[in-house]
Amino acid sequence: MTQLLVICFYLLLLLGLGALTQRLFRGTARDYFLASHSIGPVMLLMSVFGTTMTAFALVGSTGESYRAGIGVYGMMASWSGLVHAAVFFLVGIRLWALGKRHGYLTQIQFFRDRFESDAVGLMLFPILVGLVIPYLLTGLLGAAGVVQSLTQGAFPEAFAATQGGVPPWLTGLVICVVVLTYVFFGGMRGAAWANTFQTCVFIFAGLVAFYLISSKLGGAAAATQRVMELHPERLIRGEQITHLQFLSYLFIPLSIGMFPHVFQHWLTARSAATFKLTIVAHPLFIVLVWVPCVLIGVWATSATMPDGSLVVPPGSPPNGELATMVQRLTSPLLGGLLGAGILAAIMSSLDSQFLSIGSMFANDIAAHYLGRDRIDDRRRVLLGRVFVVLVVALTYALSLTEPLAVFTLGVWCFSGFGALFPLVFAAIYWKGATKAGAMASILATAASWLVLFRESGYGADHAYLVLGMLPAATIFACSLVALVAVSLVTEAPAQSKLQRFFPELSGAGGE
């Protein structure tokens, strides 16, 4: 009960922050969607990091380490450190510059302009929204798993079906309403403020959780020693993770280059120099978040209570390993604080995702096709909000069906975004990329993703690999081959048009 009260207090605090940021809203669509390009280095770092560290990073990483051991850190965290920073540096700054110069509000506006094609925008819109939905789902499932585990036994009569824990339908509903409310209040500026606050909360909570849990287990060395005795295979990669599988995780963090919500955060930067802190500190922040989560997941395989029973018994609900460790090894008050920290990580991603899909609909569909004269700023913001509510309602309904492991769902979602990376990279670095090539790449991504997702039993087969690698590698290859092959046999855009996107290549190189 105490845990729930602390979490409720935290949610109220967020609503207060949303109301506060509403006072700073300047009333324009550019301010609502991009905070008028006013975000400085610290807030950009915190908001981009908070956005990328989701339920996947906290709840998913702990659950996956529980099943597959320490290799999860190398597969996801260290690849992410390198690839994310490289994408910020090579793609983020360049897209920011193009966005600032040409006034883009969304990713689709950029692609439509770069390839001079409405069709490219129309093809991208359903795919990006369709891929954001499973991403939102990971957040809702993660939050539901955490709150249910933390409150287990608190309401034995009201929620008998979930052993007295708050049921997923209620957690999902409350989280959606809270995040929607503060995003509607403050737009992108509200999301950036909330993300900054929530990133501080979840990094701090993660470190405190790590310290408290390791202390309770007799120290970090004793906790690892216990794993060495009972589950030594979790301390190596061995046969749990194959070499090709490990290597193919490279394709997962490439997804950050195509996340619509990250694109939108990039455009909020005040200047190019604003990116510097994010580029250097992002990998270090990854260490701070992933090391505790992976170690807690590994320790959970062997940690026991004083009576000798396992802290996380076999067959525990998916996505609940981290929360169960917190709930059973810390006090109710601290459990509530740490639970709020986990929810902070989840909500700091949901807010940006909500905002980005609303922004895409309002700007790329409504304003673009109905005409900017008929859709003024106020209506654009309103239409964005209506569309977000519809997508969130659909996601919420999906979250009530049979829950998938957050890690598996996240990997499928990132596989789709990662496969679109060649498109964004070619759009800014390859003059020879054509409209037909872009369309072929999008189609190849969608088709190969759907075929492989179906082959995996719609994500049910957690160990599904193609030629020993993650499906992400195959989908990426299909996208890349389609883009290059079709671009090479179709006519490149006029040189005069390309100068808007390749000013530095007016005379040499690049192709």
Add this chain to the structure above:
Amino acid sequence: MKRTLVYVAAVVLGILHHDFWLWEDATLFFGFLPAGMAYHVVYTVATAGLCYLALLYAWPEHAVRFAEGSDDSGDESE
């Protein structure tokens, strides 16, 4: 030259990610961190170091000028 070295270092770092020699190594560092994880923690910190060098020696100055609307011809080379 320094810009090229930064890009070469990034590729080398990418290759070093695949630490096949630590696959079965259960040695513990500081008594709690298995070798296969300790290596990747150091790897992530090294990534931050490389990023710092990239900012110093490979900063895309032309993109900054372009954004401000003052770069018509541009030149990314040093």
